[in-house]
Structures are given as structure tokens and as C-alpha cells.
Amino acid sequence: MIGLVSAMPEEMQSLLNELQISKTLEKGKRTYYQGTIFNQDVVLVFSRWGKVAAAATVTQLINSFAISEIIFSGVAGAIDSKLNIGDIVLGTELIQHDIDASPLYPSLEIPLLGITSFKTKNTTNLEIATQQFLKNYNYYFNKKTLENFDINKTPKLEKGTIVSGDQFVNSSEKIKEIQKLVPQSLCVEMEGAAVAQVCYEYEIPFQIIRIISDKADDNSHIDFPKFANEVAGKYTLGILEKYLS
Numbered sequence: 001m002i003g004l005v006s007a008m009p010e011e012m013q014s015l016l017n018e019l020q021i022s023k024t025l026e027k028g029k030r031t032y033y034q035g036t037i038f039n040q041d042v043v044l045v046f047s048r049w050g051k052v053a054a055a056a057t058v059t060q061l062i063n064s065f066a067i068s069e070i071i072f073s074g075v076a077g078a079i080d081s082k083l084n085i086g087d088i089v090l091g092t093e094l095i096q097h098d099i100d101a102s103p104l105y106p107s108l109e110i111p112l113l114g115i116t117s118f119k120t121k122n123t124t125n126l127e128i129a130t131q132q133f134l135k136n137y138n139y140y141f142n143k144k145t146l147e148n149f150d151i152n153k154t155p156k157l158e159k160g161t162i163v164s165g166d167q168f169v170n171s172s173e174k175i176k177e178i179q180k181l182v183p184q185s186l187c188v189e190m191e192g193a194a195v196a197q198v199c200y201e202y203e204i205p206f207q208i209i210r211i212i213s214d215k216a217d218d219n220s221h222i223d224f225p226k227f228a229n230e231v232a233g234k235y236t237l238g239i240l241e242k243y244l245s
């Protein structure tokens with residue numbers, strides 16, 4: 001069974017609409033929707049925002065269902081200036097930018113695990129699915145929706161480092177701080193590296209896709225629930241349709 005996780009309901013509403021639900025489980029203020037989608041057995045859940053919320057949700061998911069892999073999808077703020085709103089990041093490594101137990105451990109190192117970054121493995125099929133989605137991009141959106149969110153160019157896929165922390169990043173100073181800590185950062189969000197840590201500890205394969213919703217700077221003024229619902233959710237549906245079919 002594949003676990004599909006997002007932080008906000010809006011990010012996954014399109015998927016939930018397509019899910020043939022067979023069972024729901026309510027635990028710890030979360031609802032786990034079990035069922036089939038594109039002929040695959042899956043469990044869908046909204047984790048809510050932040051590392052604790054995401055880690056608690058994914059731990060429950062792993063312990064309540066026979067989960068073979070987890071795919072996290074959602075929105076993120078750009079750190080690397082080559083990224084535009086609407087671009088997609090496929091995570092190859094996840095780092096918690098706000099963990100710092102120095103001088104006991106080097107900053108960024110997860111205490112007692114002895115590692116700083118969680119690598120994703122076997123992302124080839126998800127990458128192919130994302131490329132296929134991008135080729136048929138115009139099929140999923142009308143031009144006006146995209147223009148409303150300043151998406152003017154055809155979006156692109158970048159693979160690389162995603163950083164996570166318990167903070168909504170919205171200043172160029174904070175971006176610079178993150179770049180100093182993790183120069184290879186592509187984007188920033190609030191859950192990915194926490195989910196990656198739980199999956200690492202439980203030895204469950206983990207992959208993550210993030211759609212750039214803002215530039216994490218002082219003038220990020222977009223309507224998040226609307227972007228998540230009208231744009232990010234459809235990306236997730238389109239990509240996972242190709243991945244799961």
C-alpha cells in the first residue's frame with residue numbers, strides 16, 4: 001500500500017475526489033483515507049503543517065497500514081533563484097535547516113542519528129511521471145488560472161535539496177541564512193525532512209515533490225489555499241496518475 005501525504009487538504013483535494021474510499025481511520029486529529037486510485041491501493045492523509053505534525057501523522061500511517069512507500073506532495077517557497085512559481089522540485093535529499101544541537105553535535109546533524117541529510121532513492125519513475133505531466137501541462141489548466149498566479153512560462157522540473165523547518169520563510173534575510181547553512185538548497189517548506197527522518201528510521205522508501213508557490217521573500221503575496229487547490233492539487237493528481245498507472 002502506498003501512503004500519499006500532503007500538509008494541507010487543498011493540496012490533495014483533487015486526489016481525494018478520485019479516490020474510491022474503502023475505509024477511513026480517525027486517529028490523533030487526522031483522517032486516514034484508505035482506498036484505490038488508478039488501480040493502486042493507497043492511504044491518503046493530510047498531515048497539517050510543521051515537522052511535529054508531519055512526523056506524528058506519518059508514524060501513525062506506518063503503524064496502522066502495511067505501507068510499502070510514502071510520497072509527500074505539496075507547495076514550497078523557492079530558495080534558488082532559478083526557480084519560478086509553478087516549477088516542480090523532486091527531492092533528492094532533505095535537510096532540517098533549523099536543527100542545531102551545537103556544540104554537542106555539529107549544527108544540522110540529527111542528534112544520535114549521526115547524519116545531516118536524508119537521501120531519497122529510486123526516484124526515476126517519479127521523475128519520468130513528472131516529465132510526462134509537464135509535457136501535457138496545458139491539458140490540466142486553462143491559461144487564465146495560470147496567469148492569475150504569475151505562471152507565464154512552461155514550468156520545469158529540478159532535482160535536488162529540499163530544506164524543512166518550523167518556520168514560514170518570507171524574507172530575503174532568512175533566505176540568505178538558509179543559503180549560508182545549506183548552499184545547495186532549492187526550496188524551503190515545513191514537513192519534508194521530518195517525514196524523511198521517520199521513513200529513514202522505519203526503513204520505508206520515501207519520495208517528495210514540491211510545487212513552488214512563492215519565492216519565500218518579503219513580497220510573496222499569493223493566496224495559498226487557492227494556489228494549493230487550483231494549481232498544486234492538480235499537479236499532484238496529474239503526476240500521480242502517470243506514476244501509479
Ligand code: SAH
Nearest residue numbers: 007049075076077167168169189190216224
Ligand atoms: N501563511 C500562508 C500559508 C503558509 S503555507 C497562509 O496564510 O495560508 C505553509 C505550508 O506551505 C507549509 O505546509 C509549508 O510546507 C509550505 N510552504 C510554502 N511556502 C513556504 C515558505 N515560504 N516557507 C515555509 N513553508 C512554505
